[in-house]
Amino acid sequence: MNAGSTTLGNEQLRLLDAYWRAANYLSVGQIYLRDNPLLKRPLTITDVKRMLLGHWGTTPGQNFIYAHLNRVINKFNLDMIYISGPGHGGPAVVANTYLEGTYSEVYPHISQDEAGLRRLFTQFSFPGGIPSHASPECPGSIHEGGELGYSLSHAFGAAFDNPNLVVACIIGDGEAETGPLATAWHSNKFLDPITDGVVLPILHLNGYKISNPTVLARIEPEELEQFLRGCGWSPYFVEGDDPMVMHQLMAGTMDRAVKEIQRIKGHARDHHDSMRPRWPVIVLKSPKGWTGPKVVDGQQIEGTFRSHQVPLSDPTTHPEHLPLLEAWLRSYRPQELFDDQGRLKPELAELAPMGTRRMGANPHANGGLLLRDLQMPDFHAYATAVPTPGVRGNGDTRVLGPFLRDVAKMNDDQRNFRVFGPDETLSNGLGALFEVTTRQWDAAVKAGDEWLAPTGRVMEMLSEHQCEGWLEGYLLTGRHGVFNCYEAFIHIVDSMFNQHAKWLKVSAHLPWRRKIASLNYLLASHVWRQDHNGFTHQDPGFLDLVMNKKAEIVRIYLPPDANCLLSVMDHCLRSRHYVNVVIAGKHPAPQWLTMDAAVAHCTKGISIWPWASTAQGEDPDVVMACCGDVPTLETLAAVSILREHLPTLRIRVVNVVNLMKLQPQAEHPHGLSDQDFDDLFTTDKPVIFAFHGYPWLIHRLTYRRTNHDNIHVRGYKEEGTITTPFDMTVLNDLDRFHLVMDAIDRLPQTGDQGRRLKLHLAERLCEHRLYINTHGEDMPEIRNWTWGDRP
Numbered sequence: 001m002n003a004g005s006t007t008l009g010n011e012q013l014r015l016l017d018a019y020w021r022a023a024n025y026l027s028v029g030q031i032y033l034r035d036n037p038l039l040k041r042p043l044t045i046t047d048v049k050r051m052l053l054g055h056w057g058t059t060p061g062q063n064f065i066y067a068h069l070n071r072v073i074n075k076f077n078l079d080m081i082y083i084s085g086p087g088h089g090g091p092a093v094v095a096n097t098y099l100e101g102t103y104s105e106v107y108p109h110i111s112q113d114e115a116g117l118r119r120l121f122t123q124f125s126f127p128g129g130i131p132s133h134a135s136p137e138c139p140g141s142i143h144e145g146g147e148l149g150y151s152l153s154h155a156f157g158a159a160f161d162n163p164n165l166v167v168a169c170i171i172g173d174g175e176a177e178t179g180p181l182a183t184a185w186h187s188n189k190f191l192d193p194i195t196d197g198v199v200l201p202i203l204h205l206n207g208y209k210i211s212n213p214t215v216l217a218r219i220e221p222e223e224l225e226q227f228l229r230g231c232g233w234s235p236y237f238v239e240g241d242d243p244m245v246m247h248q249l250m251a252g253t254m255d256r257a258v259k260e261i262q263r264i265k266g267h268a269r270d271h272h273d274s275m276r277p278r279w280p281v282i283v284l285k286s287p288k289g290w291t292g293p294k295v296v297d298g299q300q301i302e303g304t305f306r307s308h309q310v311p312l313s314d315p316t317t318h319p320e321h322l323p324l325l326e327a328w329l330r331s332y333r334p335q336e337l338f339d340d341q342g343r344l345k346p347e348l349a350e351l352a353p354m355g356t357r358r359m360g361a362n363p364h365a366n367g368g369l370l371l372r373d374l375q376m377p378d379f380h381a382y383a384t385a386v387p388t389p390g391v392r393g394n395g396d397t398r399v400l401g402p403f404l405r406d407v408a409k410m411n412d413d414q415r416n417f418r419v420f421g422p423d424e425t426l427s428n429g430l431g432a433l434f435e436v437t438t439r440q441w442d443a444a445v446k447a448g449d450e451w452l453a454p455t456g457r458v459m460e461m462l463s464e465h466q467c468e469g470w471l472e473g474y475l476l477t478g479r480h481g482v483f484n485c486y487e488a489f490i491h492i493v494d495s496m497f498n499q500h501a502k503w504l505k506v507s508a509h510l511p512w513r514r515k516i517a518s519l520n521y522l523l524a525s526h527v528w529r530q531d532h533n534g535f536t537h538q539d540p541g542f543l544d545l546v547m548n549k550k551a552e553i554v555r556i557y558l559p560p561d562a563n564c565l566l567s568v569m570d571h572c573l574r575s576r577h578y579v580n581v582v583i584a585g586k587h588p589a590p591q592w593l594t595m596d597a598a599v600a601h602c603t604k605g606i607s608i609w610p611w612a613s614t615a616q617g618e619d620p621d622v623v624m625a626c627c628g629d630v631p632t633l634e635t636l637a638a639v640s641i642l643r644e645h646l647p648t649l650r651i652r653v654v655n656v657v658n659l660m661k662l663q664p665q666a667e668h669p670h671g672l673s674d675q676d677f678d679d680l681f682t683t684d685k686p687v688i689f690a691f692h693g694y695p696w697l698i699h700r701l702t703y704r705r706t707n708h709d710n711i712h713v714r715g716y717k718e719e720g721t722i723t724t725p726f727d728m729t730v731l732n733d734l735d736r737f738h739l740v741m742d743a744i745d746r747l748p749q750t751g752d753q754g755r756r757l758k759l760h761l762a763e764r765l766c767e768h769r770l771y772i773n774t775h776g777e778d779m780p781e782i783r784n785w786t787w788g789d790r791p
């Protein structure tokens, strides 16, 4: 499959190789040097950094690819961005964006002269400098690549709805062993050749990881080819280690790949034919640590795993490595590449694309620049009528569905909104979307399939990694989206969430990076209503993880009913640069607030519900707090029991929509002041707090509050099975009966009346157990309970 070997003329070949040498020189310089950047004098120990950090192994291959991509960008006038899968090859992307001039435009102090070179070298992996990965600080990057596995999903996310964009995605052969990457090959079954862009994967088969060979490098070449073909790709191989031969091979192969891409796109466009094409993938088989030291201390380095990080050690401890380093640096012949002032020679600078065609300056890689506001319908129009608190709703997400449907419809022309999910858009109650759009799907369709089409606003594949990666890529290139998922299985992307939140945190402080749309999670099949799926599906722990992240980035909302959900989602879709987590129910459940009341409540994020409270304007005896739809239901049912049996008790009901309100103001911008917190929760009265998630999260958020010692939290405590909805709460002591008993335990003034009520409720719990074990459903008075009824 190798291309012919004369794509490049002699001069082109010489220059391309020189450009590659320049990038390699800058990469080694970044890893090792803090002075003497042009080697104008012999290298000394003081020129070398003390802390040697960085990854050489992947870098020369990435430099090679980048130089060749520049060539085809110019030749074919491509709109292209670069994703560095093994992004720990940070020196490569920094070197290349420096060579093309973008780096100095973004960071003028890293100028294109000797002083700038010195700073460029020193800052890398240095205190106060830049990280060693393709980090947010690096222009042109939308993918840090520190945590391996997400490059190909990110690339596809970037390509969706960008019909003229080519996303070059460098995949490490080690990275290719990860679950997320393995699933991402299938993205090609979801890409529409007419309305989407193209991903050009370049599998960097340098054979090794940190200290192991890679699987794909140790299978038969035909096996690898069959693997890629089996995943629906058309592979092109470039293999060797002689740079001059490799340049010719790579240039010929890239030309062929680009022409094939253009042929596919042209055919699809001209014939309105979206049939799934076999897109090209390039496999670059080159030595790891190519052009670096061959043998050090008697051990082979180039072409082995030993080149993964820094092949030479600190010369203060290994003085014999200093001449090796100098020889290595001089092997790139820097004097042929840079003039005396440290400027790249003009004939080399000319090889880089111009303006925004430079991959470091492509606006798609700074998505906020391209971000357009969503057209939003007025969410009030979707309100559920709540003439009286407690009316039965149809399922909160089913009310949200038409709102999202209209968001999709109103932004169909802009093509900048998508809904992602593993396989649950319908079952999560968002089926209204299919009134106006389809699931994007470019594999075969059979009679009886529903809502599948080559282009559509809904993206579903049974891989949470894939959904998350696609959505991140989509957002990072300036679009909007929602990820709907089971609450328990969102944990699959815990680590991806971590990385995205880190990206947002760092990029928020880079003035040249524009803010992007928030990543919105809608967790609709939540812990309390997984009674039918059982214990495996019951896990609210994602909230605990999200809470670890920087306050300026994360938001958690638990709307208690449909009108609150509408208000919250409207806000989330308008917000920027956050991760919003919204937990909502999909089953019929009581509705509490009119739309006006819901907006007021959600705007405050936490408030007293006076209509449910008996302490009107006066100090309460007890605060019944709740957060989450099911805890709210159980709390109100508990309050109705208290009201009936202990009518003189002064009860205050507090509902929390915005979990961040509980934190101290100093910790989170949404946090209540101590005064406001005390006003709601008192300084000395018992608080019975019914919470959606694990109870300790509430303690974690409130441990500094005056009344913390009196806050008694009920939540999920890892009890569950296939059972009835109400029994889920009973198993975790979150049910109305336990909440009442908890209150009585902390209210000695309830005396004998309280003791009798506790006994009565204990009997009710026994009745409940007997009833569900006999009938397989909850007692009628539980199923049919409404606010205002006797319990």
Ligand SMILES: Cc1ncc(C[n+]2csc(CCOP(=O)(O)OP(=O)(O)O)c2C)c(N)n1
Residues within 6 Å of the ligand: 055, 057, 058, 086, 088, 146, 147, 148, 149, 171, 172, 173, 174, 175, 176, 178, 204, 206, 208, 209, 210, 214, 288, 308
């Ligand atoms: C998910 C994840 N696991 C482990 C690591 C640690 N790690 C860093 S580099 C590397 C090997 C990468 O090999 P490959 O993808 O082939 O990249 P290259 O050889 O080009 O450096 C590993 C395991 C990581 N960064 N991410």
